[in-house]
Amino acid sequence: MVVPHQESDRLRTLTPYGSPMLATYGQRVAGFLIDIGIPAAVLAAVMIAALMTRDWSVVLVVHGVALAVGLVFVVWNSCWCQGRKGQSIGKWVLGTRLVAAATGEPVGFRNAAGRQVAHLLDGLPLWLGYLWPLWDEQHQTFADKVCSTLVVQADV
Numbered sequence: 001m002v003v004p005h006q007e008s009d010r011l012r013t014l015t016p017y018g019s020p021m022l023a024t025y026g027q028r029v030a031g032f033l034i035d036i037g038i039p040a041a042v043l044a045a046v047m048i049a050a051l052m053t054r055d056w057s058v059v060l061v062v063h064g065v066a067l068a069v070g071l072v073f074v075v076w077n078s079c080w081c082q083g084r085k086g087q088s089i090g091k092w093v094l095g096t097r098l099v100a101a102a103t104g105e106p107v108g109f110r111n112a113a114g115r116q117v118a119h120l121l122d123g124l125p126l127w128l129g130y131l132w133p134l135w136d137e138q139h140q141t142f143a144d145k146v147c148s149t150l151v152v153q154a155d156v
Contacts, residue, residue, distance in 0.1 A: 020104070020152040022139045023096040028151055031090030035077060038089065039070040075113075083112030087154065097154045101138070107149055118143035 023031075043066050050062035082088045086097035086106040098115075100107050107115070121142040122129025129142035138150060 020099075020155065023094075023151040023153060025133050025139065027094045027096050028133060028139070031088065031094040031096060034090030034093055035074075035088050038077075039073050043067070043070050078116050079109050079113040083107055083109040091151070091154070095154045096151050099150055099152055101148045101150050104152075107147070111147060111149070115143050115147040115149055118146045121146065 046062060046066045047059075050059045050066075053059070077088045082091065082098050084106060086099055088098075091097055098107060098112065099105060100111070119129075119141070122132075132141055133139040133144075138144075140150065144150065
């Protein structure tokens with residue numbers, strides 16, 4: 001059950017527990033960009049350094065190690081941190097968190113990992129699922145709907 005509440009001429013939605021308010025689309029996008037920007041920047045810097053050696057064996061080894069470290073970071077950030085505490089680094093910086101829609105509590109590692117896999121649905125068709133929060137009442141992507149999650153304002 002969702003209780004609507006008017007604030008600043010925008011419809012905000014409170015959970016049955018009285019709060020928290022839903023994250024804005026801008027917060028969601030900026031948090032995502034931070035979450036992918038960190039490993040992407042590190043990977044790019046390491047790969048540029050490896051390419052400067054002009055030794056393909058070094059490039060291949062560094063590429064493999066960098067991809068493995070990047071994958072570990074993504075699993076730690078998106079599944080462990082977000083599942084356990086509700087916040088990835090990007091969500092922490094933007095003041096949002098991921099919660100189960102039914103309880104308002106963090107979703108746990110397994111459900112956070114499942115949500116990451118479910119984000120594949122957001123890319124179908126033409127990335128529509130990533131735009132869906134713009135007009136959805138609960139500001140949910142397709143992955144959020146499948147996994148029954150919400151991205152909300154973090155407690156201050």
